[in-house]
Amino acid sequence: MRPVMGAVLAIAVIVGAGCTSSGTPSHDPGRVVMPVKRVAVPGRLYLTKSRTLYRFAGTRLTALLRGTTVKDPAVSPDGSRLAFVELQAQSSSIVLSDVLGQNRRTITPAAAAEGALWAFAPAFSADGGHIAYLTDRGKQRSSPQNLQPNDLGIWMEDTAGGQPRSLVAPVAYTGGDSDPTFRPGVGDQLLYTSYLYGGVPLQPEARLSWLSVRTGARAYLSPDQARNFEPAISPDGRFVAFIHGSPAGDDLEVMPLEPSYRGDPRPYPTEAAVVLQTGMVSQPVWAPDGSAIAFLKLMNGSFDLFILPVSAGGGQLRATSAAEEVSHGSFLDADSRLAWSP
Amino acid sequence: MNHSGASGGTRGLSLRRSHWIVLGAVVLGVALIASVLLYLWPVLALLDNRPAVPARGVPAPAKPPPPLDSTQRINILLLGSDNDQKFQQNALLSQTMIVVSIDPKRHQVTLLSLPRDLWVEIPGHPSAKIDLAFAEGGASLARATVERAFKIPIHYYAWIGLNGLVRVVDRLGGVDVDVLHPVLDDNYPNDFSDSGYGTERVFLAAGPQHLDGRHTLQYVRSRHGDLLSDFGRSIRQQQVLLALQQRMAGMDLVTAIPTLARDLNGHVKTDLDLVRLTQLALFMRGMHGGGVHQAFITPYVHDATSADGQQILVANWPAVNAYLRQLFGADLLS
Numbered sequence: 271m272r273p274v275m276g277a278v279l280a281i282a283v284i285v286g287a288g289c290t291s292s293g294t295p296s297h298d299p300g301r302v303v304m305p306v307k308r309v310a311v312p313g314r315l316y317l318t319k320s321r322t323l324y325r326f327a328g329t330r331l332t333a334l335l336r337g338t339t340v341k342d343p344a345v346s347p348d349g350s351r352l353a354f355v356e357l358q359a360q361s362s363s364i365v366l367s368d369v370l371g372q373n374r375r376t377i378t379p380a381a382a383a384e385g386a387l388w389a390f391a392p393a394f395s396a397d398g399g400h401i402a403y404l405t406d407r408g409k410q411r412s413s414p415q416n417l418q419p420n421d422l423g424i425w426m427e428d429t430a431g432g433q434p435r436s437l438v439a440p441v442a443y444t445g446g447d448s449d450p451t452f453r454p455g456v457g458d459q460l461l462y463t464s465y466l467y468g469g470v471p472l473q474p475e476a477r478l479s480w481l482s483v484r485t486g487a488r489a490y491l492s493p494d495q496a497r498n499f500e501p502a503i504s505p506d507g508r509f510v511a512f513i514h515g516s517p518a519g520d521d522l523e524v525m526p527l528e529p530s531y532r533g534d535p536r537p538y539p540t541e542a543a544v545v546l547q548t549g550m551v552s553q554p555v556w557a558p559d560g561s562a563i564a565f566l567k568l569m570n571g572s573f574d575l576f577i578l579p580v581s582a583g584g585g586q587l588r589a590t591s592a593a594e595e596v597s598h599g600s601f602l603d604a605d606s607r608l609a610w611s612p
Numbered sequence: 613m614n615h616s617g618a619s620g621g622t623r624g625l626s627l628r629r630s631h632w633i634v635l636g637a638v639v640l641g642v643a644l645i646a647s648v649l650l651y652l653w654p655v656l657a658l659l660d661n662r663p664a665v666p667a668r669g670v671p672a673p674a675k676p677p678p679p680l681d682s683t684q685r686i687n688i689l690l691l692g693s694d695n696d697q698k699f700q701q702n703a704l705l706s707q708t709m710i711v712v713s714i715d716p717k718r719h720q721v722t723l724l725s726l727p728r729d730l731w732v733e734i735p736g737h738p739s740a741k742i743d744l745a746f747a748e749g750g751a752s753l754a755r756a757t758v759e760r761a762f763k764i765p766i767h768y769y770a771w772i773g774l775n776g777l778v779r780v781v782d783r784l785g786g787v788d789v790d791v792l793h794p795v796l797d798d799n800y801p802n803d804f805s806d807s808g809y810g811t812e813r814v815f816l817a818a819g820p821q822h823l824d825g826r827h828t829l830q831y832v833r834s835r836h837g838d839l840l841s842d843f844g845r846s847i848r849q850q851q852v853l854l855a856l857q858q859r860m861a862g863m864d865l866v867t868a869i870p871t872l873a874r875d876l877n878g879h880v881k882t883d884l885d886l887v888r889l890t891q892l893a894l895f896m897r898g899m900h901g902g903g904v905h906q907a908f909i910t911p912y913v914h915d916a917t918s919a920d921g922q923q924i925l926v927a928n929w930p931a932v933n934a935y936l937r938q939l940f941g942a943d944l945l946s
Contacts, residue, residue: 297785298785298786360812360813361813362815385798386798386813388796388813388815390815390817406796412798412799413799414799414811417799417836418798419837420796420797420798420837421794421796421837422794422796442839443837443838443839444793444839445793445794445795445796445818445837445838446794446796448794448817448818463818465793465794465818467839467840470911471843471908471910471911472839472840472843473847474792474793474840474844474847476793476818497792499818499819500819513819513820515790515819515820520790520819520820550788550790550820551820552819552820552821553819566820568788568820568822570862571785571788571859571862572822573788573820573821573822601822603821604819604820604821604822605791605816605817605819605821606817
């Protein structure tokens with residue numbers, strides 16, 4: 271009888287406490303779902319859902335590159351070319367194509383002498399002539415008996431072809447660097463995230479980093495023992511939106527950029543950043559005209575696409591109204607970048 | 613006559629009606645009990661999956677669980693193991709040991725990770741890494757070892773295998789985690805290969821994202837690419853526990869619990885009873901992020917080599933004890 275009594279008691283407690291759903295969509299619907307009130311997306315916005323590439327344009331949604339497993343789409347500044355990651359079972363390559371996904375050219379190998387390779391996060395330079403990306407190229411061959419680090423470093427090459435070169439070598443066993451993005455308006459500046467460890471005891475940290483591709487000069491734009499990552503630079507090159515991670519959440523913040531840096535700026539510009547959106551936010555990207563920032567945000571258990579109108583004034587950037595929901599309950603790939611072109 | 617005849621007929625009719633009412637009530641009652649049992653059968657089967665009686669020489673639990681209506685602290689030892697094909701199923705090391713301490717009075721939860729390589733006294737055995745206790749004597753010996761080393765009374769335990777974690781996460785529809793740094797591991801053990809000895813390449817991008825069961829397992833298990841190795845893994849394990857709690861907070865437990873229990877049968881072992889489990893589930897649903905304290909003894913341990921050549925961690929016990937007094941106050945064993 272005891273289990274029966276226990277069962278009855280448990281039922282009474284569960285039902286009595288009103289343990290019903292609070293609205294969380296528990297499972298992925300397997301497709302991109304639009305809200306009842308559709309939001310028109312200006313230009314073309316690219317994202318992935320279940321590793322399929324989608325393009326929003328106005329209120330139209332189009333699946334591209336069907337049959338290809340895609341991550342991290344990027345679009346050239348003139349909107350004429352795509353770069354994306356094609357995922358294989360245990361490797362990945364950067365592929366260039368036209369905006370319809372045709373005329374594809376793979377620019378990074380899936381394997382080399384050092385073993386299978388990863389490549390992620392392609393980013394076009396302001397003139398579209400170069401592409402930066404992450405790869406574990408140059409690592410030492412590893413095995414369970416002889417473990418070697420395989421962190422991601424930032425590499426760059428001409429989009430027309432040519433020898434790739436390493437821009438930033440990662441610190442071993444940190445996971446490496448991430449989120450490379452060229453600064454519009456100038457030819458030689460790159461922002462990215464450095465993943466490191468700091469504090470006592472050591473804790474993971476993420477620092478916004480600035481690099482002159484021409485001189486190799488580097489600067490941290492955010493402090494240690496903090497997590498600031500996924501920088502996205504405004505089309506005029508004056509502001510950077512990024513994610514500030516803390517135990518309370520992953521907020522979207524924005525801060526101004528100096529024309530250039532000589533060493534780490536103090537105070538760090540992140541200390542004067544403005545919070546644009548709270549919650550669990552990822553992958554910010556600017557509208558081509560700088561009038562909005564799109565991002566993915568966790569809502570009721572699903573990452574969905576939002577667009578936040580912004581405007582600059584007096585050297586500050588502010589949201590002009592609340593973010594609008596472009597997709598609803600769609601479980602979009604929050605680990606894959608967004609791209610937005612005219 | 614007619615009158616009395618009519619009266620007898622009415623009496624007979626109401627008698628038949630009351631029979632039908634009683635019969636209906638009985639059928640309804642039986643149906644209700646059957647429904648309750650059918651609903652909770654998977655849960656009861658799961659909770660019945662208890663370990664054998666502790667082996668001889670293993671101390672009994674230091675303290676019985678507090679009564680249901682008490683506001684005393686409840687400590688649960690969470691154990692996680694590799695249980696793929698390359699291990700003997702009755703001698704699994706506990707690769708994860710986390711004490712979940714629930715303080716109803718203060719409405720707080722503390723998660724305390726215990727490093728698997730920590731060198732401790734195991735009751736009835738020579739000193740060894742703490743992960744050996746579960747392999748040598750199951751949950752009862754793991755509990756006794758933790759109680760002896762850390763003076764934390766362990767009221768319950770819950771063990772989960774690799775498949776169990778994957779199933780829990782998938783059944784909940786995945787978890788939402790801010791991956792703390794890129795996870796790259798060229799030699800990640802392929803948990804689900806036939807032999808259990810294969811490796812695979814793993815990559816998880818950093819940042820907020822939704823993880824399914826398989827990728828959650830990779831996140832909490834990979835350590836080759838992490839400077840902090842097992843400590844880094846402990847941080848990630850606690851992070852996923854919190855993400856699971858948040859995920860469950862938004863779920864319909866009435867429908868989720870039996871399905872979850874059915875999925876987990878054989879992949880989870882616990883001595884929690886149904887009522888306590890329900891009580892704790894409800895308590896956790898009401899928890900906010902601010903009420904959860906993450907704790908690690910990492911600052912109070914250092915690397916060393918055992919006499920038999922193993923890479924181990926040795927604790928500065930006075931410092932560990934002082935830290936535990938901060939966390940548990942007077943609730944530690946004397």
